[in-house]
Amino acid sequence: MDISPSILIVDDHQSIRDPLSAYLSKFDFYVEAVEDGKAMRQRLRERGFSLIVLDIMLPGENGLSLCRYVSEHHGIPVILLTAVTEQADRVAGLEIGADDYIVKPFDPRELVARIRSVLRRSATQMDVDADDGSGTSFHAYLFNGWCFYVDTRELRDPSGKIVGISTAEFHLLRALVENANRVLSREQLLDLTQKHGAISFDRSIDSQISRLRKKLEVDTRQPRMIKTVRGDGYMLTGSIKKTKAA
Incomplete structure (x- = not known):
């Protein structure tokens, strides 16, 4: 049984998807990568993921719209990849449900650290949601x-x-x-x-x-x-x- 955290990368640049997939796989993550929102939605219908690494600038449906969809329908943690440095765009992502963001270009080691941090917070929140301290769900x-x-x-x-x-x-x-x-x-x-x-x-x-x-x-x-x-x-x-x- 696969117990490794499963990561879905959504980025339209193969030059980013493939190296990033290979790099994350070295850290005990199960990694898949798709090129756009249509492929992301299809993959989410087929299986669940622990976390999504989502590029904002995508062809067709953009990353902010996809982030809102994930938040409302799947509840999966999302880290946004963005080349945009404007503060308002980062705030917009956090407001619609993103758990974190990282600005391109980035050190992949920082992304690994952010993924681990978000997964830890997500696991902790699930424990808190399930138990109010009295032992009763x-x-x-x-x-x-x-x-x-x-x-x-x-x-x-x-x-x-x-x-x-x-x-x-x-x-x-x-x-x-x-x-x-x-x-x-x-x-x-x-x-x-x-x-x-x-x-x-x-x-x-x-x-x-x-x-x-x-x-x-x-x-x-x-x-x-x-x-x-x-x-x-x-x-x-x-x-x-x-x-x-x-």
């Missing part, structure tokens, strides 16, 4: 008719329909439900949701709140669940019930 938060399953990262609306959320939206919603009816500043939300070593941009919380409201609220102009407390931050209001699996 955690199940869900119930609020305003919605059901938020922390262990499976699944959000269901009052009709029972699954609503897709990105990794960033998952961490933000978890911070809000765990601190329901309490005002959280942007700085507090960053502390509760950002990945270790990530660059902090407090205004990025505003855009994440906006996207989450579009999924939860009937009228985003007059939100009833995620309230803005002017000058202070945000607050999830209402009755929150925490349940556990039997």
